[in-house]
Amino acid sequence: MLVFLPAFLFFSKQKTDYDTIIRHAVVYDGSGSEPYKADIGIIADTIAFIGDLERGSAKNEIDGEGLALTPGFIDTHSHHAGELFQHRDFLAAVSQGVTTIIIGQDGESNFPLRTFFQRLSDTPAAVNIGSYSGHNTIRDSVLGKNFKRFATQGEIDKMKLMLGQDMEAGAFGLSTGLEYDPGIYSNADEVLQLAKEVAPYGGRYISHIRSEDRYFWKAIDEIIHIGKVAKIPVQISHIKLAMHNLWGRSDSLLMVLDNARKNGINITSDIYPYAFWHSTIRVLFPDRNFSDEKEAEMILQEITRPEDIILSSYEIQPEYEGKSLAAIAGMENKTSARMLTELIARIENFEKENKRPCDEGILATSMNEEDIKRLMRWPQANICSDGSSSGGHPRGYGAFTKVLGHYARDEKIFSLKEAIHKMTGLPAEHMGIKKRGLIKKGYFADLVLLDPSTVIDRATISEPHKISDGIEIVWVNGKQVFKNRATTGRYPGNVIKRQ
Numbered sequence: 486m487l488v489f490l491p492a493f494l495f496f497s498k499q500k501t502d503y504d505t506i507i508r509h510a511v512v513y514d515g516s517g518s519e520p521y522k523a524d525i526g527i528i529a530d531t532i533a534f535i536g537d538l539e540r541g542s543a544k545n546e547i548d549g550e551g552l553a554l555t556p557g558f559i560d561t562h563s564h565h566a567g568e569l570f571q572h573r574d575f576l577a578a579v580s581q582g583v584t585t586i587i588i589g590q591d592g593e594s595n596f597p598l599r600t601f602f603q604r605l606s607d608t609p610a611a612v613n614i615g616s617y618s619g620h621n622t623i624r625d626s627v628l629g630k631n632f633k634r635f636a637t638q639g640e641i642d643k644m645k646l647m648l649g650q651d652m653e654a655g656a657f658g659l660s661t662g663l664e665y666d667p668g669i670y671s672n673a674d675e676v677l678q679l680a681k682e683v684a685p686y687g688g689r690y691i692s693h694i695r696s697e698d699r700y701f702w703k704a705i706d707e708i709i710h711i712g713k714v715a716k717i718p719v720q721i722s723h724i725k726l727a728m729h730n731l732w733g734r735s736d737s738l739l740m741v742l743d744n745a746r747k748n749g750i751n752i753t754s755d756i757y758p759y760a761f762w763h764s765t766i767r768v769l770f771p772d773r774n775f776s777d778e779k780e781a782e783m784i785l786q787e788i789t790r791p792e793d794i795i796l797s798s799y800e801i802q803p804e805y806e807g808k809s810l811a812a813i814a815g816m817e818n819k820t821s822a823r824m825l826t827e828l829i830a831r832i833e834n835f836e837k838e839n840k841r842p843c844d845e846g847i848l849a850t851s852m853n854e855e856d857i858k859r860l861m862r863w864p865q866a867n868i869c870s871d872g873s874s875s876g877g878h879p880r881g882y883g884a885f886t887k888v889l890g891h892y893a894r895d896e897k898i899f900s901l902k903e904a905i906h907k908m909t910g911l912p913a914e915h916m917g918i919k920k921r922g923l924i925k926k927g928y929f930a931d932l933v934l935l936d937p938s939t940v941i942d943r944a945t946i947s948e949p950h951k952i953s954d955g956i957e958i959v960w961v962n963g964k965q966v967f968k969n970r971a972t973t974g975r976y977p978g979n980v981i982k983r984q
């Protein structure tokens with residue numbers, strides 16, 4: 486006997502009510518493989534279905550026709566969480582498609598992480614946040630003002646205890662900023678001992694290496710050595726060749742890194758897509774000989790030219806902000822080298838008198854476009870911003886969209902699917918993050934709907950907080966956090982602990 490069952494039984498599975506369905510978008514799944522057209526069904530914070538949802542229904546239905554759907558971008562070197570609790574909507578990050586940020590970079594972190602993570606889960610943000618434990622932070626609390634020296638074994642042991650606490654709390658591993666105080670005064674043994682400390686936890690090492698210019702090759706050797714001896718994954722932060730006589734050496738650098746990988750060392754890097762950096766003016770003097778005019782001359786020959794240094798902040802003489810060193814030297818009728826040493830002397834005096842750090846920073850062009858492209862194309866380089874929400878460098882708002890629009894679409898240095906992989910699946914792998922970074926059933930619904938034909942950064946040095954074009958909707962854990970060029974006032978971000 487033929488029984489006609491009611492149609493709803495056949496379609497019951499597809500009748501599931503989803504919270505969100507995104508229809509007809511071209512799915513770039515983050516693995517780097519070919520994109521395909523599909524509908525995506527989201528239930529709560531999870532990707533519940535990928536395929537044909539013609540008969541499915543949802544509270545929120547989005548038509549993605551003509552658009553690309555990608556996993557949310559993972560920023561492995563972010564400073565966006567400064568004053569996090571005052572701007573939990575993270576406009577700078579989500580407006581460029583970033584849904585997860587990894588903080589605690591350059592050796593600076595919130596200590597203890599347990600307390601920070603608790604506060605963050607009580608008062609969540611729009612994005613997911615994970616953190617490393619910072620060497621500079623820990624070293625500062627152990628050594629205090631007397632930091633211009635090697636640490637004693639007793640002090641290193643104290644640092645290990647603090648690092649262990651952070652690892653217990655869920656830190657990804659150890660981060661260092663070896664061009665900055667106080668980490669610059671550490672020796673290789675101190676750093677190596679601390680790196681070894683995170684190994685039993687399955688931790689990692691991420692580093693603003695000891696030098697990005699004068700002592701570059703030694704700094705590369707140091708991080709490779711740490712990976713080899715501590716037997717943990719190591720990542721070079723914002724990889725760059727920041728000195729004129731290093732320009733064009735990116736091939737040699739990649740050979741060194743690939744060789745290390747062949748020898749079993751898990752070394753990777755992140756990179757931001759700009760030829761100029763943003764930092765303290767004092768980073769130019771690794772030997773801290775700020776008044777040495779000969780050194781200043783060398784810096785202005787080899788590292789960055791007087792017209793290529795722009796003061797982004799200088800609270801002592803705010804009228805100098807936005808001006809180049811060359812222009813300021815002209816105004817004061819001094820040589821550029823002399824001017825550089827004087828600007829720093831004024832900062833040092835200010836800090837002595839006021840007993841607090843001076844607000845100062847420079848944007849300096851030290852890199853070469855061909856090296857940036859070659860390093861960005863390295864299969865082990867994921868994209869990062871190194872940006873902040875309030876900073877003067879446009880990377881805070883435009884790093885990811887610049888890679889998508891400028892480097893992938895316009896310059897074609899790699900395909901869109903590769904670019905997206907470098908922002909999603911690859912950084913998830915490099916950070917050891919599970920269930921994010923791919924569009925896959927059962928994964929968290931961190932998603933970006935974007936227009937590949939219009940996506941582009943708009944932030945510039947003069948307007949560093951201008952938001953990008955082409956990012957249509959951004960979801961974090963299934964909730965929309967960005968739409969119609971604005972944040973939505975939702976805070977679905979999770980604390981991401983080492984997994």
Ligand SMILES: [Zn+2]
Nearest residue numbers: 591693722723
């Ligand atoms: Zn850095």
